[in-house]
Amino acid sequence: KNEVEQSPQNLTAQEGEFITINCSYSVGISALHWLQQHPGGGIVSLFMLSSGKKKHGRLIATINIQEKHSSLHITASHPRDSAVYICAVLMDSNYQLIWGAGTKLIIKP
Amino acid sequence: ETGVTQTPRHLVMGMTNKKSLKCEQHLGHNAMYWYKQSAKKPLELMFVYSLEERVENNSVPSRFSPECPNSSHLFLHLHTLQPEDSALYLCASSQDLGQPQHFGDGTRLSIL
Numbered sequence: 549k550n551e552v553e554q555s556p557q558n559l560t561a562q563e564g565e566f567i568t569i570n571c572s573y574s575v576g577i578s579a580l581h582w583l584q585q586h587p588g589g590g591i592v593s594l595f596m597l598s599s600g601k602k603k604h605g606r607l608i609a610t611i612n613i614q615e616k617h618s619s620l621h622i623t624a625s626h627p628r629d630s631a632v633y634i635c636a637v638l639m640d641s642n643y644q645l646i647w648g649a650g651t652k653l654i655i656k657p
Numbered sequence: 658e659t660g661v662t663q664t665p666r667h668l669v670m671g672m673t674n675k676k677s678l679k680c681e682q683h684l685g686h687n688a689m690y691w692y693k694q695s696a697k698k699p700l701e702l703m704f705v706y707s708l709e710e711r712v713e714n715n716s717v718p719s720r721f722s723p724e725c726p727n728s729s730h731l732f733l734h735l736h737t738l739q740p741e742d743s744a745l746y747l748c749a750s751s752q753d754l755g756q757p758q759h760f761g762d763g764t765r766l767s768i769l
Contacts, residue, residue, distance in 0.1 A: 550699075581757065589694075589745050589763035592659065596757045634700075643688075643754035644713070647699035 551575050554635050554648040562656055567622040569651045571635030574616065578640040582609050582620045585632040625655045660684040663748050663761035671769050678733040678764045680748030688754050689731040691723060692747040706731060707754050743768045
């Protein structure tokens with residue numbers, strides 16, 4: 549079993565839909581990252597959070613430390629949101645990131 | 658523009674060639690990282706440098722050789738690679754270890 553599990557692996561939705569991507573982890577962490585990777589490879593960090601909730605534009609990230617679970621929400625989704633969304637946790641024992649396998653999101657117009 | 662620049666963007670090489678990947682960061686960060694991303698697999702951490710000292714080498718084959726001449730530049734020297742080394746190689750930097758990482762666009766490497 550991977551230490552970081554994301555679901556779903558693939559998600560296709562219509563423009564405007566509310567999107568939720570989930571991340572569960574099994575190790576002790578000091579922080580959790582949500583990142584976005586567009587076709588072609590570039591990775592952009594969206595959020596780094598260790599508790600509660602953060603919001604940036606149409607993106608919202610939440611984390612529940614007790615349940616070892618985080619969610620990334622996209623409101624009013626748009627085709628330009630199509631990308632792979634990756635969850636990565638920063639272990640509390642060192643500085644290493646443990647990466648999820650990613651969720652491929654496709655938003656259809 | 659993330660402040661981390663990788664060159665080349667694409668590289669095709671034979672198994673007997675020697676080439677180098679370059680990463681440059683303009684952010685004043687102290688830590689730099691090399692990752693390998695193979696198809697449908699999570700990113701794999703290869704090397705970590707902090708203040709130009711290597712602090713992590715995750716059982717990477719010796720055909721990959723990193724070099725960090727200063728805190729702004731990181732190289733990955735490649736020689737006698739195998740077809741399974743074909744992947745996207747990503748460079749990242751962070752202010753210090755454990756801080757948010759900024760990624761380059763990656764180098765897409767294909768081994769013939």
